[in-house]
Amino acid sequence: MPKKEFENDSKTLEQLKHLGKKIKNQLDDPEEDDLTFDTQVRSRSNVEYDEKEGRLALGDSYSTRKFLNISHARKFMQTLMVASKTKELIESGRTAAIREVYYQLKHSVPGLDENTFEDQDESNNVVVDIETATGAIREDLHLFAEKKGSLFGPVVINDSGDEIDCMNMGTSGLAIPSIVDHYEFVECEADFILLVETSAMVNRLVEEDFHEEHNAILISAGGQPSRGVRRLVNIMHDRLDLPVYVFTDGDPWGYYIYSVLKSGSMSLAFQSDRLATPDAKLIGMTMEDIEEYGLEHVTEDLKGKPEGNGGPTKDYKRIHDVMDYEWMQNDQWQNQFQKMLDKGVRVEQQALAANSLEFVANTYLPEKIENKEFLN
Amino acid sequence: MPKKEFENDSKTLEQLKHLGKKIKNQLDDPEEDDLTFDTQVRSRSNVEYDEKEGRLALGDSYSTRKFLNISHARKFMQTLMVASKTKELIESGRTAAIREVYYQLKHSVPGLDENTFEDQDESNNVVVDIETATGAIREDLHLFAEKKGSLFGPVVINDSGDEIDCMNMGTSGLAIPSIVDHYEFVECEADFILLVETSAMVNRLVEEDFHEEHNAILISAGGQPSRGVRRLVNIMHDRLDLPVYVFTDGDPWGYYIYSVLKSGSMSLAFQSDRLATPDAKLIGMTMEDIEEYGLEHVTEDLKGKPEGNGGPTKDYKRIHDVMDYEWMQNDQWQNQFQKMLDKGVRVEQQALAANSLEFVANTYLPEKIENKEFLN
Numbered sequence: 248m249p250k251k252e253f254e255n256d257s258k259t260l261e262q263l264k265h266l267g268k269k270i271k272n273q274l275d276d277p278e279e280d281d282l283t284f285d286t287q288v289r290s291r292s293n294v295e296y297d298e299k300e301g302r303l304a305l306g307d308s309y310s311t312r313k314f315l316n317i318s319h320a321r322k323f324m325q326t327l328m329v330a331s332k333t334k335e336l337i338e339s340g341r342t343a344a345i346r347e348v349y350y351q352l353k354h355s356v357p358g359l360d361e362n363t364f365e366d367q368d369e370s371n372n373v374v375v376d377i378e379t380a381t382g383a384i385r386e387d388l389h390l391f392a393e394k395k396g397s398l399f400g401p402v403v404i405n406d407s408g409d410e411i412d413c414m415n416m417g418t419s420g421l422a423i424p425s426i427v428d429h430y431e432f433v434e435c436e437a438d439f440i441l442l443v444e445t446s447a448m449v450n451r452l453v454e455e456d457f458h459e460e461h462n463a464i465l466i467s468a469g470g471q472p473s474r475g476v477r478r479l480v481n482i483m484h485d486r487l488d489l490p491v492y493v494f495t496d497g498d499p500w501g502y503y504i505y506s507v508l509k510s511g512s513m514s515l516a517f518q519s520d521r522l523a524t525p526d527a528k529l530i531g532m533t534m535e536d537i538e539e540y541g542l543e544h545v546t547e548d549l550k551g552k553p554e555g556n557g558g559p560t561k562d563y564k565r566i567h568d569v570m571d572y573e574w575m576q577n578d579q580w581q582n583q584f585q586k587m588l589d590k591g592v593r594v595e596q597q598a599l600a601a602n603s604l605e606f607v608a609n610t611y612l613p614e615k616i617e618n619k620e621f622l623n
Numbered sequence: 624m625p626k627k628e629f630e631n632d633s634k635t636l637e638q639l640k641h642l643g644k645k646i647k648n649q650l651d652d653p654e655e656d657d658l659t660f661d662t663q664v665r666s667r668s669n670v671e672y673d674e675k676e677g678r679l680a681l682g683d684s685y686s687t688r689k690f691l692n693i694s695h696a697r698k699f700m701q702t703l704m705v706a707s708k709t710k711e712l713i714e715s716g717r718t719a720a721i722r723e724v725y726y727q728l729k730h731s732v733p734g735l736d737e738n739t740f741e742d743q744d745e746s747n748n749v750v751v752d753i754e755t756a757t758g759a760i761r762e763d764l765h766l767f768a769e770k771k772g773s774l775f776g777p778v779v780i781n782d783s784g785d786e787i788d789c790m791n792m793g794t795s796g797l798a799i800p801s802i803v804d805h806y807e808f809v810e811c812e813a814d815f816i817l818l819v820e821t822s823a824m825v826n827r828l829v830e831e832d833f834h835e836e837h838n839a840i841l842i843s844a845g846g847q848p849s850r851g852v853r854r855l856v857n858i859m860h861d862r863l864d865l866p867v868y869v870f871t872d873g874d875p876w877g878y879y880i881y882s883v884l885k886s887g888s889m890s891l892a893f894q895s896d897r898l899a900t901p902d903a904k905l906i907g908m909t910m911e912d913i914e915e916y917g918l919e920h921v922t923e924d925l926k927g928k929p930e931g932n933g934g935p936t937k938d939y940k941r942i943h944d945v946m947d948y949e950w951m952q953n954d955q956w957q958n959q960f961q962k963m964l965d966k967g968v969r970v971e972q973q974a975l976a977a978n979s980l981e982f983v984a985n986t987y988l989p990e991k992i993e994n995k996e997f998l999n
Contacts, residue, residue, distance in 0.1 A: 429794075600719070
């Protein structure tokens with residue numbers, strides 16, 4: 248495998264070196280009585296919706312961590328160990344799982360009855376510290392997570408020197424890795440990207456040749472899309488200038504999947520510019536589809552109790568949570584949630600099979616695309 | 624997509640037709656006062672270990688279901704509906720998710736205030752009834768589940784007319800579908816199959832070029848292997864005559880993954896001949912590896928309480944459960960579990976990173992293979 252070189256490598260290395268120098272200067276300075284680290288606060292209280300950009304971002308709260316006191320000495324040592332290890336990863340052109348980093352750095356401290364790390368929570372927290380202190384993110388530091396999702400469609404991807412024709416993947420598809428920053432798009436004949444909530448629905452569309460007949464790139468999220476899937480949609484939209492349609496269940500969970508893909512998530516608000524795709528549109532399922540496509544007999548009742556009637560609980564609570572988000576305040580979204588509450592039902596994308604197995608590929612999606620019927 | 628034709632299609636269609644005819648004969652026979660269905664009991668009480676074959680199988684218990692009484696009429700209708708739908712799937716060369724089948728068949732019954740199916744549990748149970756009554760399994764009936772796992776290595780697979788070179792898949796890999804019976808192996812240069820518990824470990828091996836240097840087919844299970852992954856290992860072993868090595872964590876969960884891949888699972892004992900690979904061997908992690916490779920400082924303490932000391936609970940309980948299985952009774956397995964209990968520790972495959980990132984690819988696995996150090 249050739250060295251993995253990412254676009255941000257030199258920038259990330261500079262940031263890691265800068266961090267090291269700053270610490271060294273503080274140590275060398277006789278006036279300095281502590282080592283400090285300024286970090287942007289990442290809790291929900293500091294997450295803001297940037298309406299102009301259409302995505303979540305961190306606000307202006309900063310906190311300062313100090314290291315030169317005994318209770319912080321352990322954390323300080325750990326921070327330098329992880330920073331040094333990620334620098335080594337970037338320089339050697341390798342990637343590693345955060346679990347491997349933990350095991351690589353776990354050892355006993357000579358002369359002490361103490362380990363460098365006791366469990367992976369410690370090293371994971373330090374990874375977040377370094378992300379915050381350098382402005383680099385996990386993938387920039389060459390650290391990956393579990394993979395999830397698959398891809399089909401008229402695009403040729405160069406992944407680490409191998410050219411993969413994603414139209415030629417049968418019913419199997421390309422497994423989407425956790426890090427996709429090194430992907431190069433060698434050729435692309437696609438007209439749009441369709442991100443789909445379930446892999447079973449992608450299987451249906453592949454079997455009906457939807458990707459071939461409509462020049463579509465199909466990506467299955469397998470539920471909430473992973474960082475790899477979100478990053479992939481972001482860079483494909485950006486580099487290939489393709490519209491992005493999101494196809495989920497008509498329920499608060501499906502709409503939240505759409506919202507995360509489009510605007511980012513609260514826990515990763517500091518990465519929205521690389522993970523979110525504000526131009527994405529929802530192609531369905533909508534509450535109007537239920538009547539439009541005769542799905543009344545295949546809706547499911549919402550679980551839990553409605554507000555004022557012992558609730559809201561379960562599905563009802565989730566609807567209220569999501570409809571209260573600042574970035575869900577436009578009329579069309581409020582309208583969807585209100586209809587869901589009024590009807591007391593949800594509808595799954597696979598309910599379209601009630602009409603026929605090929606209905607979703609031959610009628611539902613083509614009609615929506617032809618009529619530009621999207622929620623934004 | 625060309626029609627999906629499976630090896631068993633004509634046999635499965637015969638079985639479905641036979642089922643239909645049997646029911647019709649019973650209905651036509653004035654002497655017959657009920658419709659019956661003989662099914663092999665699938666509960667654990669009827670699961671046996673076939674020592675000669677090295678896999679789990681169902682025993683001789685049968686039960687008879689009767690349909691012509693009012694409480695069973697609904698189930699009877701549902702059974703015929705699902706049987707008819709799967710016949711249609713096979714004839715049209717399509718596959719479907721069991722959720723799609725549910726939605727395809729859910730409708731109100733004319734003249735009655737009743738639906739054919741109220742929830743998917745009803746149709747799922749009927750699918751199992753039909754599997755049992757016909758001897759065909761879910762995949763024979765063209766029904767699929769969610770996909771999981773990925774594959775890399777020197778093999779060219781023809782999937783529905785597309786030829787996929789799995790050595791040319793970068794860091795991404797081939798996504799393994801739920802149904803793989805239609806795979807044709809066009810070319811294969813591999814010397815063995817390595818089934819790996821975590822996708823992160825496969826990522827490591829791919830990055831270190833292990834599959835290229837050792838002519839290995841790498842398959843990531845992503846935890847407990849899916850039916851698709853188990854079937855794929857079974858047919859690759861069978862058709863390509865390749866040894867199968869299983870690489871898991873050194874803990875009761877990892878050893879259970881090995882046991883399911885090798886001998887089958889209790890809930891799918893009736894399918895062991897197609898899902899289990901009795902020739903599979905465990906390459907590691909073993910309890911001996913801890914000393915052999917200097918991993919003492921990266922083991923994890925077992926969770927819970929040992930027997931006689933308020934336990935066994937958690938990990939300790941799981942160890943006792945798995946070591947009590949009939950197919951785990953040979954000395955080497957009892958020895959592994961006993962050592963685990965004595966040391967009170969478990970060890971993860973990624974702990975090998977403590978030596979170096981490339982250690983697993985350059986030292987650990989090659990040494991085990993070279994020395995034929997496997998557990999059987």
